[in-house]
Amino acid sequence: MAGFLFVNSFPSFVAMACVSQFAAAASQTARMPVFRRIGGANATRLRAVLRSLVNIGTSFGALAAGIVIAVDTRFAYTTLILANAITFAFNVLLVLLLPRLEPLRSKSEKTTGVALRDRAFLAVTALNGVLALQGPVLTFAIPLWIVQHTEAPRSIVAILIVINTVMIALLQLNATRGINGVIGAGNAARSASFGLLVAFALFGWASAFAATIATSLLIIGVIVLTLAELRYAAAEFELSFGLVPAHLQGEYSGVFGLGQGLAASAGPYLLAVLVLGAGTNGWIALGVLMVAAGLLVPPAVAWAERTRSHKPEADSEANA
Template identity: 45%
Template sequence: MSRLLPERGPQRLLAASNLVYTVGSGLYLTAGVLYFTQGVRLPAGQVGAGLAIAGSVALAIGIGAGHLADRHGPRRVYAVTLAVQALATASFVLVHSFWPFVVTVCLATGAKAAGLAARSPLIRHFGGDRPQEFRAYLRAVTNVGISLGALAAGWVVQVGTLSAYQLMVVGNAIAFVVSAVILVGLPAVAPAPVADDGTRRVALRDWPYLALTAIDGVMAIQFKVLTVAIPLWLVTATTAPAWTVSGTMLISTIMVVLFQVRASRGIDSPVAGGRAYRRSGIAFLASCALIPLSRGIPGWAAAVLLLVAAVVHTVGELWHSAAGFEVSFALAPVHATGQYLGVFGLGAGLAEALGPGLLIALCISWGTPGWYVVGALFAVTGLLAPAAVRWARASERGGRVDDRPARSWRPTTRALRQRGAA
């Protein structure tokens, strides 16, 4: 186990907090949409619209939270976002109609976006020589937590009662509270220094970085394929057993646990990140071409086909995530890590805003042709990434100063490299 864990100290505390957080997230990611559609009985179209509104609200929150983390210290800001997310999530049990759903999901999604931005300076500060690899390790931990949550969510989906779904929501909120409590033992991180020229919101003027943010945002819609599109497709268009919802999530999370760190090793420059985006788009196209074939066939065959599609999809997810880690950190200056990573989080916000509604409209309402359109969208977007990376590199050479300090190779990072597919 010592090879699978970071050294005692900040890295282990961050990993533990992340694990608890994602156990709760695994519950919601696997069955959250079904809670609102099957438990609360909101129409799927209203759920998609509400999630789109929440994602739109979250778009600007990440930038502000990242800026606050840079200026006032990331640990405190991150802990506050976890507390808000816990309260908002617990409020889901009070939702019985559209507008209360919109309010609560906006609070929860906004707090999530803020937390991702506020956590980024912590990852960079405690992540060693290559925080990208520590971020990949945290994603492997994330998927351990999600897999545990998905197991419990499988029981919730199988039971299918409102009480079971509400128990899932309460468990999710408790996980957020415990995650925040763990952060008490984390050393405080001093606010980041202001740039020499006094500028503060430099990320919003970095057009190549914004272009990469947009590309990552479109690609990030892929996260909603497993958590929104496949569950709804399975219950409305196939005869596959209900446990297949958890099965697709589990197979994906296990693959990420085993291979995310390994996949990130080979993507060690922005140029390599651009190529990885391109490969991931092709994998998503292949997965989206397989999923509609599960309609009109026996339940066992549909389950097998959906599981195979989940494997192909996850290969693309590994490449996409590793590319995002490398590009977002490598092109962000130290004095504005939270701000830059908050801007890059607009990609995830874009996926939250557009992903559920887009996937429901194309893949569920339109059906089979919509899956092919979504796959083509991923493939074309991935093909644009290498050119965007070249633009960003040319912009750096043309005058933007790289103020990232050289750092010595630290034992914690070497141990992370040796950890393999942990």
């Protein structure tokens, strides 16, 4: 993050952005085994709590960024970037306070490539990647859709993001209730896909009405979208732990993150083609794609559940 202070051209920005994203991806993979070992049987709920906290942090970050953009001076931007870098340095100290966890497997045990050979898990990963396409909808597609295709005021974008952020912060933990095991998580992902279809339809229909109705449809759509997102995230948390042998959590997490990474990189392009290019029909098509993936998640999860291979002693230690 501190490296961004030395960016003075587009190529140097791209280089620093790649380093930053690489670190973020590595961090996500590294955190998952820690969540599982510390959280034990409650690892899914732990991730839900942390996601709520992340959204609170994101809100403060967005507020700070908004102030800096309003000030619009080099000193303000430099201060913001440096302050963000300092928070990561502080985070290092917090990580050092975590208990030292001994590995669940010996260094001589060969595991590299196991996750990539697990076809059932790869199927779940691919389907999760499709559902993860809903991620850039609010931050990428909706703002452009509002400006280019609706009569709603541009200021509604900020309100929609606030609604989404507050709902996630308040409701993510509750969204994990009732999801007991991977089969329940698969069913939750399926139900979330139908919610995404409804939300996308509402976004598309907003283009056909005047400002007041369009704004109302967008607000209702974001509420539905967030409820579906909460359910999807809760299912994703459970699947990322429940289908994975405890001693291979890191490796499987890295593979599971591939689907999310592809969604994050390809998502904006796909949304631009489907939504901004095809209009309301594009929104409906995107929703149908979500439902198609959602319907396939339960059988894929059942397949993975039948074929997965756990080390009982590793799982019992993780839950101890």
